[in-house]
Amino acid sequence: MAVKGRNSLISQTWEEELYKYITGIISSKNQKLIAINGVADHIHILIGMKPSCCLSDLIREVKKSSNAFVKEKRFTKFKFDWQDGYGAFSYSQSALDNVIAYIQNQKEHHKKKTFKQEYMGFLKKFQIQYDEKYLFEWIDDL
Template structure:
């Protein structure tokens, strides 16, 4: 085949350090725009962003030459820098070290978008910890419970 083709969709989840409620509604949309720009600069495309004050969900299409670890590294470091610069009361802001990334089939994109849009309502019932464990179990990801929420 003379060309390479890829159709890769990722549902990425990561939290603030110690799941502190850092992300405020008055700058959350700008944070999502910053994520979109970072992804675009890597050749990726943000489809949906959402979350709560202590974590984010991003659905994006991933370019075939991109690695998920590079994407996450750039998203976290670039957004932390922006927050430290432009949100003066958040100079101590930090992201948690880890992340969760799940593949999404093309046919499930709308469902994942809806899920991400409804994060604030969803978390009135379920904690971030419960949500993440449910994702890990649903996707049959092996994990050691001692280290999931360090």
């Protein structure tokens, strides 16, 4: 999930509280949060989902509720919203350790690669066809 406008609003001083809140939302929907981590402008969430779960409904609830939580707690003086859309990828059981390690290493990873580079790399790696108009709002890399 990305912060609207790619603004770097998620502070390390309150990100853990946000992650715990999101974990609670996912658990309340009877799904299993396996890993969560991110950087100031986006987060990654690995969820063990039951087949009966509708991913778009779950993400909509996570965004809506966590957005309200951030505003209620006044974590930032700036306007906070999640960007429209999300990216979702499925992984086999055998790949989980690598995915968990990748998520846990986000801060170090993003010292070397921008979110756009990362996301476009996923699309290429998984050979996903896409239309530019449906991708995230990118801020040109500096």
